[in-house]
Amino acid sequence: MLRSFKYRLFPNPTQAVALTEMLGSFCDLYNACLQQRIEAYRRQGRALGYIDQANELKAVRLADERLAGYSYSAEQQVVRRLDKAFGAFFGRVRRGRGGFPRFRAKSMFDSADFRVGDGLTIRRSRKITIVGIPGEIKVRWHRELPIGAKVSTAVVLRSCGKWYIRFSVETPDAPGPPPFRAAVGIDVGLISLIATSDGETVPTPKWTDKASRKQRRLQRALARCKRASKGRLKAKMRLARHAARTASRRRDFAHKVSRDLVDRYSHIAFEDLTITGLARGMLAKSVLNAAWAQLISFTDYKAAYAGGLVAKVNPRGTSKECDGCGRVTPKHRSGESPIRGLSRRIHDCPGCGTVEDRDVHAAKVIKHRAFPWSKGPGAGLGASSQRVAA
Numbered sequence: 001m002l003r004s005f006k007y008r009l010f011p012n013p014t015q016a017v018a019l020t021e022m023l024g025s026f027c028d029l030y031n032a033c034l035q036q037r038i039e040a041y042r043r044q045g046r047a048l049g050y051i052d053q054a055n056e057l058k059a060v061r062l063a064d065e066r067l068a069g070y071s072y073s074a075e076q077q078v079v080r081r082l083d084k085a086f087g088a089f090f091g092r093v094r095r096g097r098g099g100f101p102r103f104r105a106k107s108m109f110d111s112a113d114f115r116v117g118d119g120l121t122i123r124r125s126r127k128i129t130i131v132g133i134p135g136e137i138k139v140r141w142h143r144e145l146p147i148g149a150k151v152s153t154a155v156v157l158r159s160c161g162k163w164y165i166r167f168s169v170e171t172p173d174a175p176g177p178p179p180f181r182a183a184v185g186i187d188v189g190l191i192s193l194i195a196t197s198d199g200e201t202v203p204t205p206k207w208t209d210k211a212s213r214k215q216r217r218l219q220r221a222l223a224r225c226k227r228a229s230k231g232r233l234k235a236k237m238r239l240a241r242h243a244a245r246t247a248s249r250r251r252d253f254a255h256k257v258s259r260d261l262v263d264r265y266s267h268i269a270f271e272d273l274t275i276t277g278l279a280r281g282m283l284a285k286s287v288l289n290a291a292w293a294q295l296i297s298f299t300d301y302k303a304a305y306a307g308g309l310v311a312k313v314n315p316r317g318t319s320k321e322c323d324g325c326g327r328v329t330p331k332h333r334s335g336e337s338p339i340r341g342l343s344r345r346i347h348d349c350p351g352c353g354t355v356e357d358r359d360v361h362a363a364k365v366i367k368h369r370a371f372p373w374s375k376g377p378g379a380g381l382g383a384s385s386q387r388v389a390a
């Protein structure tokens with residue numbers, strides 16, 4: 001199983017300049033290879049491939065001392081990246097859409113791929129060295145790489161003026177079928193980010209609202225700037241930094257919540273968000289949608305790693321159905337705000353008299369749709385047979 005771990009890098013000023021120069025050289029290499037492909041095709045009608053260009057790389061390095069000073073395998077990856085761009089282009093052509101690979105601007109060429117132990121090394125000092133970059137670069141190891149894991153490749157990234165490294169780590173697959181812990185259903189919502197079938201709710205963090213308001217303000221400011229002005233560039237950077245910060249907070253939050261779920265439950269059911277779709281014009285929902293999707297995907301891979309199971313059920317009518325008696329009641333009374341109305345907050349079944357928080361109730365419906373064996377007096381049975389299977 002391949003997992004990735006991303007860390008912030010703290011190059012000193014000299015190293016930061018050297019890293020920028022390295023990406024610049026790689027960008028030149030990328031553009032030169034693209035140019036060569038175009039010319040070979042124009043002059044000789046020949047389509048160059050990765051092997052053709054990679055074979056030439058050695059000679060190019062002998063002639064260009066800038067390139068000679070950097071990692072050979074990282075440069076091969078640059079050639080490979082162009083090859084992938086062409087692969088994607090031919091794929092698009094087959095589907096009837098163009099989009100020829102483009103020359104890249106240095107300011108947009110933001111990453112380089114390395115093989116760990118070849119061109120990029122993790123030192124005893126827990127700093128890293130990169131061929132062609134002076135000294136050792138500081139890394140903030142905010143979490144450990146898994147013990148005994150095989151670190152195969154690393155990407156050095158630049159984003160909003162900051163540097164990062166992302167390791168791809170090969171970890172052994174979870175052994176055997178999952179040990180049964182417990183099953184849970186999760187309802188995602190606007191007021192609580194999630195509600196669980198066990199009656200817990202996780203409130204939507206307060207900053208999401210503030211962040212989306214600030215984003216709108218920055219977007220408006222950007223729109224007011226004159227085209228190609230300095231002010232516009234600044235506004236653009238501010239917006240990008242804000243977006244990056246919000247994304248990282250959201251990611252942290254999703255990591256925490258998903259970790260907690262996976263630690264406690266082996267069987268986790270969500271609604272299938274790809275079926276739900278978005279209510280038109282609901283800004284809050286569109287902002288949160290990204291958070292929900294991320295939470296589900298993080299839970300999914302963490303569960304896979306821990307040998308658990310994540311199921312996604314058709315969300316149709318989960319908020320109208322009664323988990324107690326199966327009765328379906330219309331969604332909400334007319335005249336009430338769909339979010340604030342009391343009838344929207346409470347599940348009050350006229351059939352069997354169940355009164356409960358609506359989101360928690362919907363979570364129960366989701367749980368039982370995904371794992372019917374977890375329902376009612378048979379739940380214990382279902383659980384124990386699971387245990388036998390494991």
Ligand SMILES: [Zn+2]
Nearest residue numbers: 322325349352
């Ligand atoms: Zn009922």
